[in-house]
Amino acid sequence: MVFISILLRHSYSGCEARRLHLRVTSFILIPPGCTSQRDLSATDITCQFSALMHPRTQPLASSHTLPPTHRDQFHHAIPRFILRQFQVGPRKSKAERQKHFQRTREDPDYVLYYDIASGSLDVCSIGTIYGLKNLYTDANNPSNANELEQKLAILEKDASIVIKALHSNLPSGKATLKRCDVERLRKFLFVMHYRNMGGSYFDPDHPHGGSTIRKWLERYKAKHHCRTHTDVWLHVLRYYLDTPHSRILDHAKAIYDERGMEMVHLQMLNHVDPDMENYEALAYDVQASMSFLCIWEAHDTSEFILSDSGFGLWEGLSVSGDSVHRVFVVSPRIAVVLRSNWTPTFEKMGPVISDLLKIPQERPVPKLVDGSAGFRIPEGVDIASINWNTFRSPDDLFTFTITKLSLAQTDSLNAVLLKNVHHDGALTFLGKERMLRTIRAFCHDPTNKYDRPKFASLMRHLSIIPTNVTRPTLLSDGPVDTELYVALMEIQLAKNHLPSRWDRALSVFRLMKDTSIRMTCPFMLEHIFNLSAVMQECRNHFGGDVYKIAGGPFMLEPSLSEEVSLRVFQALDRFILEGLGMRLAYDTKDILGQVAKDIVLVAFLDWVIDESSHVLVNMSVVTRQAVRRKIVCAG
Incomplete structure (x- = not known):
């Protein structure tokens, strides 16, 4: 009625x-x-x-x-x-x-x-x-x-x-x-x-x-x-x-x-x-x-x-x-x-x-x-x-x-379809890059968190780097994301003076978190592909329901010492390898490869505390050193 x-x-x-x-x-x-x-x-x-x-x-x-x-x-x-x-x-x-x-x-x-x-x-x-x-x-x-x-x-x-x-x-x-x-x-x-x-x-x-x-x-x-x-x-x-x-x-x-x-x-x-x-x-x-x-x-x-x-x-x-x-x-x-x-x-x-x-x-x-x-x-x-x-x-x-329509208005209309497509439904689109940006914009909206799992596989499919493109570097052909380019170039030229790998990765992650405003460059494609793959495997292991655990909400630590930073990254890498059975394939001998891997680890932990905080109880105490309780002010 x-x-x-x-x-x-x-x-x-x-x-x-x-x-x-x-x-x-x-x-x-x-x-x-x-x-x-x-x-x-x-x-x-x-x-x-x-x-x-x-x-x-x-x-x-x-x-x-x-x-x-x-x-x-x-x-x-x-x-x-x-x-x-x-x-x-x-x-x-x-x-x-x-x-x-x-x-x-x-x-x-x-x-x-x-x-x-x-x-x-x-x-x-x-x-x-x-x-x-x-x-x-x-x-x-x-x-x-x-x-x-x-x-x-x-x-x-x-x-x-x-x-x-x-x-x-x-x-x-x-x-x-x-x-x-x-x-x-x-x-x-x-x-x-x-x-x-x-x-x-x-x-x-x-x-x-x-x-x-x-x-x-x-x-x-x-x-x-x-x-x-x-x-x-x-x-x-x-x-x-x-x-x-x-x-x-x-x-x-x-x-x-x-x-x-x-x-x-x-x-x-x-x-x-x-x-x-x-x-x-x-x-x-x-x-x-x-x-x-x-x-x-x-x-x-x-x-x-x-x-x-x-x-x-x-x-x-x-x-x-x-x-x-x-x-x-x-x-x-x-x-x-x-x-x-x-x-x-x-x-x-x-x-x-x-x-x-x-x-x-x-x-x-x-x-x-x-x-x-x-x-x-x-x-x-x-x-x-x-x-x-x-x-x-x-x-x-x-x-x-x-x-x-403006870009935001186009996204709003597409969001109506994405929100209402069933879990046994289907999507069709014309341009892969444009669809990837549309999905990124939709999934970035917190109100759509319950619908994100429907499109996790699509994100991976659309972010696969063509075989004729080598591992992404700053100088790869394709669109240039100026803000991201400058941030990574400063790291490569040692002009970034942050105290630890954690702080360095977190600074770039803050740029990349809203993936809908980042250009579809190879660096972003590799990040989206690896992060979505880890998220999906985590859902497969621990369930896809989004809920909070007692003591939340949580947030990432804004800064860690280099010693704690190293232990946190090792613990996260081990959790993904041993707990999820996945290996992040980055060339860490190259500074940008190390940064790219660190950013994925930071992004994964951020996703866990935001949407799947029940997974935290399965992580080591060391990993939890990178997480603090968010203080919510009543008013």
Whole structure:
């Protein structure tokens, strides 16, 4: 059960919307399992909608047996044309792809695919990921069991043309779309969310709202010859695909006009009237009428990422329980975001928890075919009696301002996906270096400490130094991190006069601790790789739970004598070698090699006291000489 605002607002009509706050079930307007409020941070309360690859929401088999002539097909949850935006290697033409497929029976387009459960990073064919076999196959239609997939292909083609136009308009910062294109894009976004929910969408036994639609569902099944709720899901999918955008909105409006908005949503508290026609139009109307489209471009030095569960995530929460955004990443450069029309009202009611609300966004500017910027309603006319379709034209224009995000804003949007990807989920991205920086920024945020283990293996994969690069030195080719360069050069030239190896390593570690602001130079890559490997092995040995032990919190000693420093480093090295079975492969004959190893040891101990302090009891007394209790002042 969640609090939501139900709005009656017709897109671009300019009419006043009536508003009603009710406590309603999450089933139709917000499907089961979408609310997650583990912590109080904005990304923690982000609602998860599209968890197709998670076993909970995998669709059930159709109730009928497929015809013998049916050939299994792999149906995607994330469309191929979006996955191709993340393609590695040279792009192939459609003819080249078809020729390759006929020869190998394998999709020739490949993307990077990080499987969180196994910790593997692979280059995978897009024909094998982010989908299921026969997902949209309708066994009730033996003459064409893949009819729905074919209809989806048409919708995806229309949407791909619109999204391609958005990419073309990035340099200008403005995108002008016809009303028909906006409607195609909106329908595409809704259907992507709906189809990813799978057969759980109309499950009458679902603990969150299933009972409220049970009678309606039984009547619907009888009327449309559906045997299971999965058949209903497919039948409703056909309704969304076959019915024009404006007609679906008309169906929703007719329900409100006939029954009254208050009565419709009061029924959702108990039992939906089984005789209600086109009930499924209400969910579509909410997304189409409650929000406006935002087009966001990633920062030039970063990119957007994809996750198996991230196509249509809710983000943000108001005091009324209404969500603020829904996020759709459509390429490494572009994310289409739906922002609630009622955000200003939410902010007046109380604090709105959202990491994305700080991003300013202008509303689209309309220009109707008659040249006006809006509808003119004669005086004395009852707004409720107006047929808005008579005012709308497919050729009406809407000009969108493309918002170019800062690096921090791009990180915030990516953090929504990283926070909500499941432990058995997956990620796809384009640039390895940019993904490494994104993961480093995410993991540096203390509020994300519980999610860091999901990406430990990915950090190691991305920080592997290419075989053609020798052990990192200050003069290695590649990007130069000036601040780090100066600090290491002073050590190499003996200009650093700190009293001990501990103090020397700690001074450089303080520079490197926020890895998100360090450039991806070879020295940093080697540090990240070795530190993440030791951390993962420590989790494997002592458990991955993050908790504190009595006597904390702790902090590193700011200074140690050379004698104590030497003993601490020897004890840490021995703990990693004997306790974890790992050896840090640094050339300690070279001063920078010794410094690099010392920094990893300091960083490892810092991680232990910050996130895994239960490991301290397994370390020697000597090691604990480098740790002190942090004094917390009450105030």
